[in-house]
Amino acid sequence: MPDGGVGSTVPLRQLGRLMLEWRNRSGLSQARAAELLEMGATSLARIEKAEITRVRTGVIKEACGIYGVPTDIGEGMVQLAQQAKVKNWWHSYADLLPRNLDVYVGLEAAADGCVTYQPELIPGLLQTEAYDRALLSQRWPDAPAEERDRRAQIKKHRQVTTTRKHHPLDLDVVIGQAALHRPVGGPAVMAAQLRHLADSSTRENIAIRILPFEAGFPGGISMLPFVILDFGAPPPGEPTEPSVVYLEGTVGSMYLEDHDDVRFYHSAHDTLRQAALDETASRNLLRRIAKEYAP
Structure with a gap:
């Protein structure tokens, strides 16, 4: 791939x-x-x-x-x-990718770092194939098997950014504990998914923290899911690409590039991260709940 x-x-x-x-x-x-x-x-x-x-x-x-x-x-x-004329892998899935997601996938592929908060769902870059396919079967229940296979391939292609040998994407994730208890695909799928999260968190470029129920609402507000993509310093002579916040919606998504907006979401993520369990405690919690799903 x-x-x-x-x-x-x-x-x-x-x-x-x-x-x-x-x-x-x-x-x-x-x-x-x-x-x-x-x-x-x-x-x-x-x-x-x-x-x-x-x-x-x-x-x-x-x-x-x-x-x-x-x-x-x-x-x-x-x-x-x-x-801009260069064709990339996602262009082969143009019939399946809505315009807003097509833009996002291109930005994600070029990003240097990704900061995200997901209160109820495992982030796409960290989903197992079985977890992803279980979601796909619910979202497109009448889709033919070939289409579901192609949609699953989209997720696999995206996940290469975190495992590639050269400059893998730095991923800093806060996941709400609710995501660990919302069943997707059955106990075996959930057990494998949580073990995958725990194993992924041992990689140098991936930090995963779980926001426990007892943390309440850090900052006094209920934050919706968000993603911040950072692009790092460009090579000499090339223009700088500013950070962008991606807010996914069911009927439309938003891209925020204003400096104050980006700063707000970075600050919100810092607040969530400080209220979350540290990486070791998060890994232990993931493995414990995985055993509860599949002893």
């Missing part, structure tokens, strides 16, 4: 920010810039918001000329457009 790559999502986001920045510097409205580029304003807006799957390099070159972008920066923008 191939390693997760940077993919097209991050280059498109970086390119969109640069297109917006240099259009604003030029003093052109979106409508006027689109007119000069001989394209619709909606199409230009989609480039600036990274709501497309690829951008023609000719459009970028022309925009750089109109906006007065310096040669070296313009060349970098063209390179970003070229990088």
